[in-house]
Amino acid sequence: MSLVEQLNADMKAAMKAKDKETLSVIRMLKADLSNEQIKAGHDLSADEELSVVSREMKQHVEERDSYADADREDLVADLQAQIEVLKRYMPEQLSEEEVRAIVQETIQAVGASSKADMGKVMGALMPKVKGKADGKMINQLVQSELA
Template sequence: MSLTNQLMIDMKLAMKGHDKTSLSVIRMLKSGLMNKKIELGHELTAAEEAQVVASQMKQQKDSLAQFIQGQRQDLVDQTKAQMAVLEKYMPQQLSADEVQQFVNQKAQELQATTKADFGRLMKAVMPELKGKADGQLVNKIVKELLK
């Protein structure tokens, strides 16, 4: 079942259950998917759908950090609830160990050993991990590897 179909089913359930948080997140996600579809000019693939969901999650994480910094507990709670709903639609994320193994393998393939190789290694790693792992985690692992 495609993500769009799943969102339609979940939207109906949220409406019937008067779940305003889920409903707003689903609408936001549907809007993001529609915008991406219009931008690309074709039906979205599963990978493109996952990229949209990951982008929405990143926006929520950024907002959460801002709200924590601004000491807005009401918005922190609301954002955490929205993130919990979004989590259902996120693709399965790789663990830190799996990311570490993948980065190590790519580093060996590219013979990347110094900080000067950082950009080259990131360019090789990120397209394959996009949507499967948090970019900040990948960045941290690559930096630690290339000390």
Template sequence: MSLKSKLMDDLKLAMKEKDQVKKSVITLIRSAVKQYEVDNRIELDDDGVIDIVSKQMKQRKDALEEFKKAGREDLIAQTESEIEILKTYLPAQLSDEEVEKIVVETIGEISASSMKDMGKVMSAIMPKVKGKADGKIVNQLVKKHLQ
């Protein structure tokens, strides 16, 4: 079953169960996918849908940090539940140790030695961990190993 089909099935189920949070999150994902397809005149595969879900996840995490700073408990709870729903559409996340192993291997493959090589290393790593690791974590680990 494709990810788009799963989203549609889950949307129907959320509507039957009257789960407004899940319904709104899935609707936002589906509309972002549709918008991308219309804008670029392509049909997205599962990897493309995962990219969009990852962007939605990043937006929620950034918003969550801001809500915590502002002390908005109502928005914190809602955003955390949205993040949990989004996680169900992403591949299993790599642990920090697994990401660090990939970073070290990639730095060795590229023979990177300084912060000047940061761009090369990041562009080589990101396709390997696409949708499976947070870019911020990857960035921090690359900086740690290049310094």
């Protein structure tokens, strides 16, 4: 089942359950996917769909964090609920240990030895973990391994 089909099925279920929060997130995600499809000029591949969902997840997390810094707990709770809905459409996230193993394997594969090689490592690493791990965590792990 494609992501759009899954979203349509979940949207119907949310309408029947009168779950306004889930419904609004699903509608937003469907609109983003539709806009991306129009911009691309073709049906989106699974990777392209994943990148749209990942982008939305990242935006919501950053927005939640900024509201938390401003002590706006009411908005933080709303955004956290939206993030939980978005997580349903993300692939299973890798643990820090799994990411560290992939980072070490990639560093050996590209022959990196210093922080100057970080670009090579990240370029080889990101396709392996796209959508499965947080970019900040990946960056920190690569920096610590190359230090």
